[in-house]
Amino acid sequence: MAQLTLEHVTKQYEDVTAVDDMNLDIRDGEFVCLVGPSGCGKSTTMETIAGLTKPTEGTIRIGDRDVTKLPPKDRGVAMVFQNIALFPHMDVYDNISFGLRLRDFDTDEIDRRVNRATEIVQLEGMLDRMPDEMSGGQRQRVAIARAIVRNPDVFLMDEPLANLDAKLRVHMRTELQRLHKELDTTIIYVTHDQAEAMTMSDRIAVINAGELQQIDPPLVCYNQPANLFVAGFIGSPSMNFVEGELTDSGVRTSSFHVDCDVSAIDGVSVGDPITVGVRPEDVHLADRGQDVTAPTQPIPVDTDVLEPMGNEVFVYLKLESGSDRTMAETEIDGDKEVVAGPQGQLLMSLEPDTDIEEDQQVEVVLDRTSIHLFDSQTGNALVHGVEHLGNARVGDEATHAGAESDSYT
Numbered sequence: 001m002a003q004l005t006l007e008h009v010t011k012q013y014e015d016v017t018a019v020d021d022m023n024l025d026i027r028d029g030e031f032v033c034l035v036g037p038s039g040c041g042k043s044t045t046m047e048t049i050a051g052l053t054k055p056t057e058g059t060i061r062i063g064d065r066d067v068t069k070l071p072p073k074d075r076g077v078a079m080v081f082q083n084i085a086l087f088p089h090m091d092v093y094d095n096i097s098f099g100l101r102l103r104d105f106d107t108d109e110i111d112r113r114v115n116r117a118t119e120i121v122q123l124e125g126m127l128d129r130m131p132d133e134m135s136g137g138q139r140q141r142v143a144i145a146r147a148i149v150r151n152p153d154v155f156l157m158d159e160p161l162a163n164l165d166a167k168l169r170v171h172m173r174t175e176l177q178r179l180h181k182e183l184d185t186t187i188i189y190v191t192h193d194q195a196e197a198m199t200m201s202d203r204i205a206v207i208n209a210g211e212l213q214q215i216d217p218p219l220v221c222y223n224q225p226a227n228l229f230v231a232g233f234i235g236s237p238s239m240n241f242v243e244g245e246l247t248d249s250g251v252r253t254s255s256f257h258v259d260c261d262v263s264a265i266d267g268v269s270v271g272d273p274i275t276v277g278v279r280p281e282d283v284h285l286a287d288r289g290q291d292v293t294a295p296t297q298p299i300p301v302d303t304d305v306l307e308p309m310g311n312e313v314f315v316y317l318k319l320e321s322g323s324d325r326t327m328a329e330t331e332i333d334g335d336k337e338v339v340a341g342p343q344g345q346l347l348m349s350l351e352p353d354t355d356i357e358e359d360q361q362v363e364v365v366l367d368r369t370s371i372h373l374f375d376s377q378t379g380n381a382l383v384h385g386v387e388h389l390g391n392a393r394v395g396d397e398a399t400h401a402g403a404e405s406d407s408y409t
């Protein structure tokens, strides 16, 4: 196991900047997930770490070695990919030991490593099986065992569970967490599956258009997103966004007002455009607002579509004025993905037994402790929670991309 550092890594493909000045500092034994929309540069980042792609600029260190110019085999990394490339004519033992045999390891050492790896991935008793006699999950475990026998300093896993069915993915997710605990090794893991990223990671690195947006523990990304992109990307369904403007008593949108002490917000002034963000679970029916410690003033809305999910019900709400941009969804704007969505709508998540119908006039309140304010022009978060502005400033816990962080430097 080892620390992994990317310093100002850029990868340019003709007119495409796949990775843009990436700085990552991954600790020894840490499990970090790279997430972001398709084409944001996750795989290219992994390929530069593995040595399969040469960065245009920047330095990659593993432990105390500068590996930027080393060939893949000398970097101490092992990769597991989405497509499980096992040799079809070799049994499990030969597949797992292939690399060791190529490098002339002695037979006892090969036996020892294969036995330990198959024990870790729980494939004991299957060493003489052929790949076509195994399930997708078992084949993926062979691929992982093949990586383990190399005793890598760093594991690179690029969507290793993407081709498995949903139930098996959930099972393999817990297996990988167990594996990480057992091997105590550094793992960099690419996924588009939020549940995987939230449950497995020590930290999540959110990437957009080749640029690192935030790297933080999952709940910090969820509760204190560094900017609009992270706020809209992490969490399903997405955070609601409503456009507003800073006034001298808070933020005014065309449908409601959020009272707060604006003098405590740095970097913006009265009249500036502000985006209010609130997650569906932080929107409540006003008559149940007694459960909310710091509710906003009641906001009149009309219910639209209901989506009963079993454990909760999603209620689409029409805000009184139809001029707001709400309900995050992604939309391509040039080569950047931005958060935008249908006009004048708010999504609320309620208990499944709530007495509510479609096309009903109701009042809702927002939980002031969970209202996020963003600078609409830069997209950067200004404040998370408006109930005590002075106590809830951005930067108390969240580590912003590019910012110095004592705990990781």
Ligand code: ADP
Binding pocket: 013, 016, 017, 018, 036, 037, 038, 039, 040, 041, 042, 043, 044, 045
């Ligand atoms: P992700 O893994 O996040 O889906 P990739 O790292 O595969 O993204 O790709 C990032 C960007 O780089 C995309 O725009 C992709 O088209 C481009 N890209 C990746 N590999 C190459 C290549 N070999 N040649 C040209 N462009 C590439």
